[in-house]
Amino acid sequence: MLNGEPNVRAETRQRVTAAAEALRYTPNISARSLAGSRSYLIGLLFDNPSPAYVGDLQLGALSRCREAGYHLIVEPFDTAARDAGEAVERLVSTLKTDGLILTPPVCDHPAVLDVLDRAGVPYVRIAPDRDLERAALVHMDDTAAAHDMTVLLLAQGHRDIGFIRGHPEHGASHLRYEGYAAALAEAGVSLRAERIRQGFFSFRSGVEAAEALLSGPDRPTAVFASNDDMALGVMSVANRLGLAVPHDLSVAGFDDTPTARVIWPQLTTVRQPIAEMSAAAADLLIGRKLGDGVPVRRLLDFQVIVRDSTGPAPR
Amino acid sequence: MLNGEPNVRAETRQRVTAAAEALRYTPNISARSLAGSRSYLIGLLFDNPSPAYVGDLQLGALSRCREAGYHLIVEPFDTAARDAGEAVERLVSTLKTDGLILTPPVCDHPAVLDVLDRAGVPYVRIAPDRDLERAALVHMDDTAAAHDMTVLLLAQGHRDIGFIRGHPEHGASHLRYEGYAAALAEAGVSLRAERIRQGFFSFRSGVEAAEALLSGPDRPTAVFASNDDMALGVMSVANRLGLAVPHDLSVAGFDDTPTARVIWPQLTTVRQPIAEMSAAAADLLIGRKLGDGVPVRRLLDFQVIVRDSTGPAPR
DNA sequence: CTGAAAGCGCTTACAG
């Protein structure tokens, strides 16, 4: 009855609930899991170097778990390991979670997905790179976000906008580049190959790209880096070169890391709906809305956050 | 036998292990928990605004859990809630974890500790503020760290060192201040009240303290902020005031946040052994080394990290 | 509709 069955008289229900309350009764999760078809456990698999990203992801999932009486179990996962498939097999057989949230890059590991599909374990992928048709996923539109950021720069009069690409192994890198290129094309601004630099999402790579972009007299009036760490690298180089941001150079990033708000000038960037994505994933798992037919796909909104590192193009 | 009992013939052990391997046998954690005295589950309770801090903490605990076949369950916890005691009561009765890691400020909540003691649930406190004799804890020496940082500044010729205190509600704030004051006293440098400002661990409060400290002509040659966010605020103000760091002003922080490395100049700061603390806590819980007598107490080493925001005092 | 029984997959105490 405590599990919310129907067909119980209101009075009876109330009395039982009151008694449970008085005795501080709380069902044991292991017993429920063993006896029933639910474990009230959701697993979050990650293999991500950024504690902040993983932390944000958890916050979203946790808020939904809490409401539904679920608990979150976090599992580091070595995507590069040869036996990744077996590892996940072991995991689901010991844990019997009601579902798994797969964060990048775990969500793009074919062997992991194979095992999960075969075992019939429900899972939701967060922002996967490939095989988007394969299973339930939650993501945002990287292309549109990069597009919008570029449009913002164009609207401020910039016509010469450098771009630093992200790590080539990350799918988002290509999507963001496409958004940038599309916005330029729409505005009739031609894309110059020497304005595009390869980065790797690290501060260091941002510094190197910025040095190439900003050293000579022929330099762009704005630089859009594919993530905040690289944008910070650009700002650092600008500072060293005596270029005032945003007066001489506008800089935009992507991610809205904590650093973006404590740097000066504060960084214009894109906020990804990280907590919202994992919250949506937890929702799907808890509500068991994954079963039938075509895989669920949720697209969440990003947000372009205009702060002080961008401004009108110098004339 | 698979649980590592002694008195099994080597050959037998090997054959069983091989069979288990071949069948990919992995015991179900719920069944083990229900039947036996171990749940192979450790809970991490947090109520901390910083995802990065919580993420770092998890990494340490996770590494030990993984080795020992344990799993980590993370639980957000509302310390301010009136029914915090009941909440933790409910938690331990549904989850039956083998132990709890209590992070600040949960580790300083009297009702939580009371419930846990009464229920006989093992727990380890991470860097608690008060009642240090009460139960097992893992921490670092904030006073010594602040002392060492101040000594470093003194060694670079600084005799006029401003200090920004941390949030008055956090025990560490007082300890850090004491370390600073002690180092000055040892060096025979007198402490000037107008050089001490109250901050609240936020960037904003660092900015305000720095404005008070640096605006006039009579200003310190170095500022030691009780955490990195406030140190960043100091650097931001210095930048706005045209003070070159470290040439005109040395700045030191505390925490070694990710931002400290991507700012320019890079921030001199103290690295706290965050992951090590939670790893030690997990060790104690998994090894069940908590039972008898005087509470275990582990003191871990900090590290003063000298980077580019500090330098010789201007003459 | 309701209540008592079986059983989930293990560990543990115990009889052999």
Place this chain on the structure above:
DNA sequence: CTGAAAGCGCTTACAG
């Protein structure tokens, strides 16, 4: 030392 039985605290299918 070893093996079979009991039992952990629930859910679920089933007999009443």
